Amino acid sequence: MKEINIAVIPGDGIGPEVIGEGIKILKAIEEKDPEISFSFTEFPWGCEYYLQQGKMMDADGIDRLAKFDAIYLGAVGYPGVPDHISLWDLLLKIRKSFDQYVNLRPITLLHPELTPLKGKSGSDIDFLVIRENSEGEYAGAGDWLYKGKPEEVVLQTGVFSRKGTERIIRYAYEEARKSNRTLTSISKGNALQYSMVFWDEVFEEVGREYPDVETYSYLVDAASLYFVTDPERFEVVVTSNLFGDILTDLGAALTGGLGLAAGANINPERKYPSMFEPIHGSAPDIAGKGLANPLASIWSASQMLDFFGEEEWGRTVLDIMRDLLKEPELLTPDLGGKATTQEVGDRFADMLKRK
Numbered sequence: 001m002k003e004i005n006i007a008v009i010p011g012d013g014i015g016p017e018v019i020g021e022g023i024k025i026l027k028a029i030e031e032k033d034p035e036i037s038f039s040f041t042e043f044p045w046g047c048e049y050y051l052q053q054g055k056m057m058d059a060d061g062i063d064r065l066a067k068f069d070a071i072y073l074g075a076v077g078y079p080g081v082p083d084h085i086s087l088w089d090l091l092l093k094i095r096k097s098f099d100q101y102v103n104l105r106p107i108t109l110l111h112p113e114l115t116p117l118k119g120k121s122g123s124d125i126d127f128l129v130i131r132e133n134s135e136g137e138y139a140g141a142g143d144w145l146y147k148g149k150p151e152e153v154v155l156q157t158g159v160f161s162r163k164g165t166e167r168i169i170r171y172a173y174e175e176a177r178k179s180n181r182t183l184t185s186i187s188k189g190n191a192l193q194y195s196m197v198f199w200d201e202v203f204e205e206v207g208r209e210y211p212d213v214e215t216y217s218y219l220v221d222a223a224s225l226y227f228v229t230d231p232e233r234f235e236v237v238v239t240s241n242l243f244g245d246i247l248t249d250l251g252a253a254l255t256g257g258l259g260l261a262a263g264a265n266i267n268p269e270r271k272y273p274s275m276f277e278p279i280h281g282s283a284p285d286i287a288g289k290g291l292a293n294p295l296a297s298i299w300s301a302s303q304m305l306d307f308f309g310e311e312e313w314g315r316t317v318l319d320i321m322r323d324l325l326k327e328p329e330l331l332t333p334d335l336g337g338k339a340t341t342q343e344v345g346d347r348f349a350d351m352l353k354r355k
């Protein structure tokens, strides 16, 4: 019997709505498979907590989370709390404290009707973005000088360490080798003459150990164009923290939108818990109305299953998702349907039970 202890942080806005459906699916799996059991421990942290308690999570929050096998997160961020506070005091705090330096974001078209791309381009979109998740533009290094004065200056410094750059690039080469796919590095060495020239050098350097992996290296501006005009050229992509953030929302737009985009924040050494979440935010514009698509959070639950060696269940969840996507009227409005968040989750769980 495999027991997976999951810390659940539903968070803000649509976070609790979509996480509830993901848990529903995990419970349905638990019911079907006598070899797996999940425990769910919920933490009330987030922006509402901040407004009541003056903090996004408890002071000993990281220590408490450290005891779990995994973290399942909805989203943080809500009007009334500055976004940089909700991000830095919860989401980024967890990613950094648990050295979740790999962010796996699949960009996969599960149904041909889901892409806005016309014609031949985009019929076979299936790639994995590996986003550096610990430093780079998100290092938090900087300053705000002479606030409010005419000589005001703000610095936000990208930090690219040898260790941090090498390990993400090596992870990506390993992934490409293992899955026999090409590897594309996306950077910006023409304008960013320190950080991205260094990134490109490390990409080449590490690549010498992987002569079997076919590689490409694009500037991020051109890569954005290729995402739209020729997404089929990408198989495994490795990129920096901020570029990865932006490019994966673009990738989501090509494959059904944010309601379908999942992400896994991985600590490959398994020294700390990894965290699974939809890549979207708290979507205040649709929160509390049953409009949120729960498929992204269900997909991230399938990434969790993969991570714990339950790839067969991970695959089954995606197979069900493919089937579900064949009937647009039974999906949430973002995908053209009329169903509520819960109705999609219920139907998903039913389909799983019948598998």
Ligand SMILES: NC(=O)c1ccc[n+]([C@@H]2O[C@H](COP(=O)([O-])OP(=O)(O)OC[C@H]3O[C@@H](n4cnc5c(N)ncnc54)[C@H](O)[C@@H]3O)[C@@H](O)[C@H]2O)c1
Residues within 6 Å of the ligand: 014, 018, 074, 075, 076, 077, 078, 079, 083, 087, 091, 258, 259, 260, 277, 278, 279, 280, 281, 282, 283, 284, 285, 286, 291, 292, 293, 294, 296, 334
């Ligand atoms: N990981 C996170 O917790 C995370 C990620 C991104 C943004 N945020 C925060 O979320 C808040 C809102 O940010 P935003 O509006 O820029 O991004 P967002 O991802 O919340 O929403 C962008 C758009 O996508 C739609 N959308 C998102 N998820 C959806 C779903 N599951 N189903 C249907 N439609 C969906 C929203 O309605 C909105 O129109 C901000 O406070 C931001 O800081 C948090």
Ligand SMILES: O=C(O)C[C@@H](O)C(=O)O
Residues within 6 Å of the ligand: 087, 245, 279
């Ligand atoms: O990493 C971020 O910037 C937060 C959010 O936009 C995300 O993509 O996880």
Ligand SMILES: [K+]
Residues within 6 Å of the ligand: 073, 074, 075, 076, 277, 278, 279, 280, 281
């Ligand atoms: K999220």
Ligand SMILES: [Mn+2]
Residues within 6 Å of the ligand: 245, 246, 249, 279
């Ligand atoms: Mn993002």
